[in-house]
Amino acid sequence: MEYLNKIGAAAKKASYELSALSTDKKNEALRLIAEELIKQADYIIEENKKDLEAASAAGVKSNMLDRLMLDEKRIAGIAEGVKQVAALSDPIGEVIHAEKRPNGLLVAKTRVPLGVIAIIYEARPNVTADAAALTLKSGNAVILRGGKEAIRSNIALGNIMRQALKSCGIDENAVQVIDDTSRETSTALMQLTDYVDVLIPRGGAGLIRSVVENAKVPVIETGTGNCHIYVDGECDIDMALDILYNAKTQRTSVCNAAESLLVHKDVAELFLPLAQKRLDEKNVEIRGCEITQKIIECTPATEEDYYTEFLDYIISCKVVSGIEEAVAHINEHNTGHSEAIVTNNYANSQKFLREVDAAAVYVNASTRFTDGFEFGLGAEIGISTQKMHARGPMGLNELTSVKFCIYGEGQIRK
Amino acid sequence: MEYLNKIGAAAKKASYELSALSTDKKNEALRLIAEELIKQADYIIEENKKDLEAASAAGVKSNMLDRLMLDEKRIAGIAEGVKQVAALSDPIGEVIHAEKRPNGLLVAKTRVPLGVIAIIYEARPNVTADAAALTLKSGNAVILRGGKEAIRSNIALGNIMRQALKSCGIDENAVQVIDDTSRETSTALMQLTDYVDVLIPRGGAGLIRSVVENAKVPVIETGTGNCHIYVDGECDIDMALDILYNAKTQRTSVCNAAESLLVHKDVAELFLPLAQKRLDEKNVEIRGCEITQKIIECTPATEEDYYTEFLDYIISCKVVSGIEEAVAHINEHNTGHSEAIVTNNYANSQKFLREVDAAAVYVNASTRFTDGFEFGLGAEIGISTQKMHARGPMGLNELTSVKFCIYGEGQIRK
Numbered sequence: 001m002e003y004l005n006k007i008g009a010a011a012k013k014a015s016y017e018l019s020a021l022s023t024d025k026k027n028e029a030l031r032l033i034a035e036e037l038i039k040q041a042d043y044i045i046e047e048n049k050k051d052l053e054a055a056s057a058a059g060v061k062s063n064m065l066d067r068l069m070l071d072e073k074r075i076a077g078i079a080e081g082v083k084q085v086a087a088l089s090d091p092i093g094e095v096i097h098a099e100k101r102p103n104g105l106l107v108a109k110t111r112v113p114l115g116v117i118a119i120i121y122e123a124r125p126n127v128t129a130d131a132a133a134l135t136l137k138s139g140n141a142v143i144l145r146g147g148k149e150a151i152r153s154n155i156a157l158g159n160i161m162r163q164a165l166k167s168c169g170i171d172e173n174a175v176q177v178i179d180d181t182s183r184e185t186s187t188a189l190m191q192l193t194d195y196v197d198v199l200i201p202r203g204g205a206g207l208i209r210s211v212v213e214n215a216k217v218p219v220i221e222t223g224t225g226n227c228h229i230y231v232d233g234e235c236d237i238d239m240a241l242d243i244l245y246n247a248k249t250q251r252t253s254v255c256n257a258a259e260s261l262l263v264h265k266d267v268a269e270l271f272l273p274l275a276q277k278r279l280d281e282k283n284v285e286i287r288g289c290e291i292t293q294k295i296i297e298c299t300p301a302t303e304e305d306y307y308t309e310f311l312d313y314i315i316s317c318k319v320v321s322g323i324e325e326a327v328a329h330i331n332e333h334n335t336g337h338s339e340a341i342v343t344n345n346y347a348n349s350q351k352f353l354r355e356v357d358a359a360a361v362y363v364n365a366s367t368r369f370t371d372g373f374e375f376g377l378g379a380e381i382g383i384s385t386q387k388m389h390a391r392g393p394m395g396l397n398e399l400t401s402v403k404f405c406i407y408g409e410g411q412i413r414k
Numbered sequence: 415m416e417y418l419n420k421i422g423a424a425a426k427k428a429s430y431e432l433s434a435l436s437t438d439k440k441n442e443a444l445r446l447i448a449e450e451l452i453k454q455a456d457y458i459i460e461e462n463k464k465d466l467e468a469a470s471a472a473g474v475k476s477n478m479l480d481r482l483m484l485d486e487k488r489i490a491g492i493a494e495g496v497k498q499v500a501a502l503s504d505p506i507g508e509v510i511h512a513e514k515r516p517n518g519l520l521v522a523k524t525r526v527p528l529g530v531i532a533i534i535y536e537a538r539p540n541v542t543a544d545a546a547a548l549t550l551k552s553g554n555a556v557i558l559r560g561g562k563e564a565i566r567s568n569i570a571l572g573n574i575m576r577q578a579l580k581s582c583g584i585d586e587n588a589v590q591v592i593d594d595t596s597r598e599t600s601t602a603l604m605q606l607t608d609y610v611d612v613l614i615p616r617g618g619a620g621l622i623r624s625v626v627e628n629a630k631v632p633v634i635e636t637g638t639g640n641c642h643i644y645v646d647g648e649c650d651i652d653m654a655l656d657i658l659y660n661a662k663t664q665r666t667s668v669c670n671a672a673e674s675l676l677v678h679k680d681v682a683e684l685f686l687p688l689a690q691k692r693l694d695e696k697n698v699e700i701r702g703c704e705i706t707q708k709i710i711e712c713t714p715a716t717e718e719d720y721y722t723e724f725l726d727y728i729i730s731c732k733v734v735s736g737i738e739e740a741v742a743h744i745n746e747h748n749t750g751h752s753e754a755i756v757t758n759n760y761a762n763s764q765k766f767l768r769e770v771d772a773a774a775v776y777v778n779a780s781t782r783f784t785d786g787f788e789f790g791l792g793a794e795i796g797i798s799t800q801k802m803h804a805r806g807p808m809g810l811n812e813l814t815s816v817k818f819c820i821y822g823e824g825q826i827r828k
Contacts, residue, residue: 016745020768043497049460067432100791105779107789114801145725193626212607216626216801218633239824246826327611331430353819357529365519374827375521375818376513387528387611388632389803401801404789405767407778410653413659413788 001188003180007143011116014142017171019113023090025168026137030086032080032164032192037129040160046167047156055123055149063118063253068123068150078129081252081379085133088378091396092139098120100108109356111400113281115197118189118383119265120211122203123147132175134381136165141174143196145189148181155179190215197401198389203307204380205359222382225255225337226309227367230326230352231271232343233264239364240271240342241278242288246366247340249282253311256338256360260306261331262326263318265291268319289321306333323348327355334358336366336385359385359392384405415602417594421557422609425530429555430584433527435563436599437504439582440551444500446578451543454574461570462539469537469563469825477667482537482564487729492543495793499547502792505810506553520669520821525814527553529611533795536617537561542571546589548795550579552813555588557610559603569593604629611815612803616796619723635801636796639669639751640723641781644740644766645685646757647678648679653778654685654756655692660780661754663696667725669797670774670784672732674720676740679705682733684716698727705733720747726770737762741769748772750799752781773799773806 037044048070051392055065084384091111098108117140121127128144135142146154158177161174166172180184187210190199196217201207205224229247231240247258263271272295276286285293287301298317306329320326323341330339338383339351340362349363360370374381377395384390390398451458462484469479484492505525506764512522531554535541542819549556560568572591573672580586592599601624604613610631615621619638626635643661645654661672677685686709690700700706701715712731719730720743734740737755744753755766763777784807784820786794791809804812 016769016771096428101788101790105783105788109806124436212630218800220802236824242824243827251828288442355430357430358817360818360820362820363822365820365825366827368827369519369820369825370818374519376515377459377500386632388634391816392523392818404774404784404806406776406779406783408777410650410656411779411783412656413780413782 001185004188004192005194007176008116009176009194011141011143011176012195014171014173014184015113015115018136018139018141018174019092021139021170024169026139026409027086029165029170030082030133030136031159032168033129034082034086034251036160036164037075037079037082037157044070044075044153044156044160045072047152051150052201053153056275058149060149062383064123064126064149066178067154068125070125071155073124074126077196078126081130081414082133085137085379088396090137091400096402103411104409105411108405108407109399110405112403114399114401114413116141116143116195117399118143118145118192118196118199118217119149120145120186120189120199120201120203120207122207123149125150125153125157128154128177128200129161130233130379131381132161134379134396135399135406136174138396140399143176143178145181147180151179151181151392187214187278190217200382218382220382220394221352221386222383222384222394223255224309224335225257226259226307226333226335226336226359227256228260228262228330228334228340229258230330230341230368231264231267232326232341232345232347232348233266234344235267237267237271237343237396238272241274243340243342243366244275245278245362248279248284248315248367249313250368252367255309257311258367259309260333261315262320262329263317263328265321268292268377269295272317279315282313284315286315286317288317289319292317309335322353327352336360336387337383338370340365340367359383415599418599418602420607421590421592421745422530422606425555426609428585428587429527429529430663432550432553432555432588433506435553439584440504440553441500443579444496444547446582446695447543447547447575448496449498450574450578451493451571457477458484458489458567458570459486465564465566465712472563474563478537478563482539482567484539484567485753488540491676493542496542496547497553499793502551502810502817504551505667505814508808510816511824518823519825521615522819522821524819525816526817528813528815530555530609531813532557532559532606532610532612532613532631534559534600534603534615534617534621535561536621537563539564539567541616542568543575544589544670545795546575546791548793548810549813551811552587554813557590557592557603559592559595559600565593565595566638573602577626586783587709593625595650604631605662607631611781614796616805633761634796634798634806634808635800637669637796638723638749640673640721640749641670641672641752642674642676642744642748642754643706643781644744644753644755645678645681646740646755646759646762647680648759649681649690650758651681655688657754657756657778657780658689659692662693662698662729663727664780664782666727667781668782669723671725672729672781672783673722674732674747676732676734676743678740679733679735682706683709686731693729696727698729700729700731703733704730706731706733728797737765741766747773750801751797752776752784754779754781770775773797
């Protein structure tokens with residue numbers, strides 16, 4: 001596809017320049033981007049209004065319209081985020097390990113950018129600026145393909161960032177927004193092996209599936225979270241109620257929200273009625289197994305429910321015989337995101353930490369903490385649910401690769 | 415494919431047990447495997463003979479037959495390699511970083527196995543034992559799919575290793591050898607997303623291409639090396655001759671051998687005749703650009719030649735105008751493996767290290783050093799030529815992922 005090849009080649013070319021940029025230069029560009037976003041807020045809002053009108057006319061749901069909407073306050077927040085990225089330390093050039101080998105070679109494992117990063121995401125224009133800031137700081141060129149509902153907003157944001165790069169003397173193709181939001185172009189982007197070093201999809205289960213099916217470039221899967229809270233036989237019931245309520249209801253549309261509750265049979269009769277009462281405060285629908293149905297009134301759960309990331313005021317529920325069944329159930333049904341046990345039993349806490357296969361495994365805390373800021377990374381480009389390259393919240397380091405730089409004096413291999 | 419699903423499910427099951435094995439237990443198994451390989455050498459040699467006879471009858475070339483052949487000495491070498499892996503330190507369980515967050519949560523980033531690793535490789539039975547040893551030590555289950563010419567040898571090696579695991583009380587499905595070497599099964603293995611966490615192909619350009627085309631599981635590309643030696647305008651000519659000769663001829667069939675020579679125009683007339691004389695010692699065919707052809711007698715190079723990993727006594731050659739053209743030519747034609755500059759110019763050495771896009775970039779040394787042992791990793795499962803997850807020689811650490819273990823006291827998100 002010629003359109004994408006041109007974008008890919010331009011990104012690759014820019015990536016070589018970016019990899020050698022000084023930290024000062026990158027920060028100068030980030031600060032100018034932040035300034036210009038605020039100065040040109042009217043232009044962004046104008047384009048965003050067109051997106052909102054088109055989306056509204058197309059019958060897009062109100063919670064999605066809310067994610068799409070930009071106003072002065074939100075733009076100020078986006079600009080602030082870009083400034084914060086400027087304040088983070090630059091990962092590029094760090095010598096991770098250097099060793100003088102017996103033959104005199106100095107082998108220095110050095111942190112370098114990945115190169116060209118493609119990001120496919122939903123109609124959330126804030127991601128456009130966040131992702132561009134993080135990729136720029138980590139010395140990567142980025143190709144941004146956002147949801148079609150946000151296309152005008154994304155182009156406006158892209159234009160402002162590209163102008164700012166240009167006036168700093170940086171190749172503006174460091175940041176490119178794809179203006180063709182067709183599915184074909186999206187699929188072709190997933191297969192642009194000549195130019196794209198890594199593809200990061202940010203979105204729902206459908207997007208992730210499509211990427212796994214179609215991608216030929218290396219991918220970091222992110223974001224789907226079928227997260228469990230397991231309430232163990234020996235535990236602080238009040239703590240369990242607080243954690244369940246927080247993980248399920250504090251924000252339902254996010255990937256680290258709880259979608260499933262497992263309860264040890266010994267505490268099920270005590271815990272489930274209290275849990276129901278607590279979840280009733282937010283009208284959470286419980287879909288329970290047969291034993292759950294005997295203890296509380298609830299919707300019967302299907303096997304499908306246990307695999308579902310509801311992102312809504314719904315939770316699946318199952319009474320289990322103990323830690324073994326809990327761990328096996330989680331490993332069978334989860335998406336490798338965040339899992340929590342509430343327990344006072346030491347051996348069970350250790351077993352859960354060790355055997356549950358997920359990016360983040362909690363003892364006695366809400367799954368809602370899986371997040372770059374909460375983990376102290378400073379910012380994040382997404383939460384990896386795969387095991388290769390990066391797992392869990394991905395900060396600047398996760399947008400880098402390594403290069404072995406070897407300093408010789410004429411050594412040859414014997 | 416039912417056959418592979420069964421293997422995948424068994425591997426996944428074994429992987430959970432493996433991830434929790436103590437270092438002592440893993441080392442005990444490795445030492446027993448090493449012992450049994452030596453004790454049962456006759457059985458291995460017998461099966462290997464059948465492979466050799468079949469391959470020979472099928473007209474397989476002698477250098478490939480040599481790679482396939484096992485005798486007592488080679489088996490002793492393989493066993494020694496397994497023992498050496500037992501002596502390496504265990505990466506699993508290392509706490510890479512732990513931080514007490516302001517809310518009291520202790521977030522510990524911990525090294526864990528990847529899970530199930532699939533390896534597709536050529537008819538080199540030594541890889542069967544090497545790969546199994548490294549994956550076992552790093553707590554991973556492995557599915558081994560070797561070249562069909564080595565199938566009997568691989569099954570024999572697999573049987574011995576599985577027996578040893580069993581007698582140590584470890585799930586023998588930690589190591590599985592695929593006995594169906596059809597292309598369909600190989601493709602299905604590349605798409606076994608339910609069970610395979612990472613696929614590592616080890617082989618030539620054809621295998622790597624097939625994997626990039628067909629794989630749906632995460633892949634670490636390895637091994638193709640179109641490596642360059644760039645002889646800069648200011649340099650020690652004798653050093654350049656030694657490095658070129660070593661990189662091209664010390665072993666031609668390996669991925670870190672040089673395949674292309676770039677020469678600065680200022681030294682071309684001096685260097686090329688000397689280089690030809692040196693390479694003539696091993697009857698190396700030079701395929702040169704037009705300028706090269708004016709200076710020495712050689713075969714004219716095609717554009718295709720500059721993209722080719724010959725793995726033979728052939729080298730492409732181009733005279734370039736300077737460091738800029740050298741770097742651009744390399745980044746256009748290389749496979750991201752190993753690249754070397756021979757120079758006494760400081761600025762050029764730095765530019766080369768910074769701008770050449772490859773796993774290993776050398777100043778004044780032979781590319782032949784790109785190797786796990788030479789870099790001090792102790793052992794390697796392959797050399798990654800991609801940027802994600804691992805780049806360059808991959809040791810035990812590169813066979814791991816991370817898990818965030820979070821220790822709470824009832825924290826919920828505000």
